[in-house]
Amino acid sequence: MKLILAESLSFRTALLSFVCGSLAAMFLELLLRRWRRREQLVPTSIFIPRGYTLEELAAYDGVRKPYAFIAVRGIIYNCSLDFYGPNAPYNAFAGRDSSRNLGKMEVGQQEANIDWTTLSPLHLKTLFEWETRLRSKYEVVGWVIAPEDFCRSSEKVEP
Incomplete structure (x- = not known):
């Protein structure tokens, strides 16, 4: 046993x-x-971070050049063409400084490339949330070289 x-x-x-x-x-x-x-x-970065003028940034809309750059608070991100490229849901933000649009949650070009510092506190909070999301997902490729009248451009729109 x-x-x-x-x-x-x-x-x-x-x-x-x-x-x-x-x-x-x-x-x-x-x-x-x-x-x-x-x-x-x-991923191997093909972009060395540098300054872009608003005219240079406009070329990176996913159509003229095969990249979708979005500027938020002066920082430029190389975003996914699936979301920001041609015929994509967020294409309206590509190739421009979309800080005001994202802060106000508005789609369009009326407030693109306009100074974001005059946004209301509620809109700034929304903008910071967008910036955090973009920073966590996408590569920073540069910064916006703002024209001289950039700060005055927000005088024409509502905060």
């Missing part, structure tokens, strides 16, 4: 060891695959 119990116990131990070892090997294989895939997916 003791011999049978000892044989079944050692069999169970061996089986359990085999299962645990197999699971550990599979887990390590998954980690290695994920690590290798991450190495392959690391």
Whole structure:
């Protein structure tokens, strides 16, 4: 009786060891695959951050050049063409400083490329949320070189 119990116990131990070892090997294989895939997916930046005038920024609308740049509070992000490219849902923001539009949650060009510092506190809060979202998802490629009348441009619109 003791011999049978000892044989079944050692069999169970061996089986359990085999299962645990197999699971550990599979887990390590998954980690290695994920690590290798991450190495392959690391984007190489083709843009050295620099200043862009509003005219230069306008060329990056996803149509004239195959990139969608969006400026928020003077910082320019290289955004996804899936969302900001031609015929995409947020295309109206591409190729311009869309700070006022995003802060006010308005689509259109009436308030594009206009000073954002005169926005109301509620609109500024919304703008900061957009900026946080863009900064977490997209690469910074530069900053806006504002024209001399940039700050006066907001006098024509409502805060």
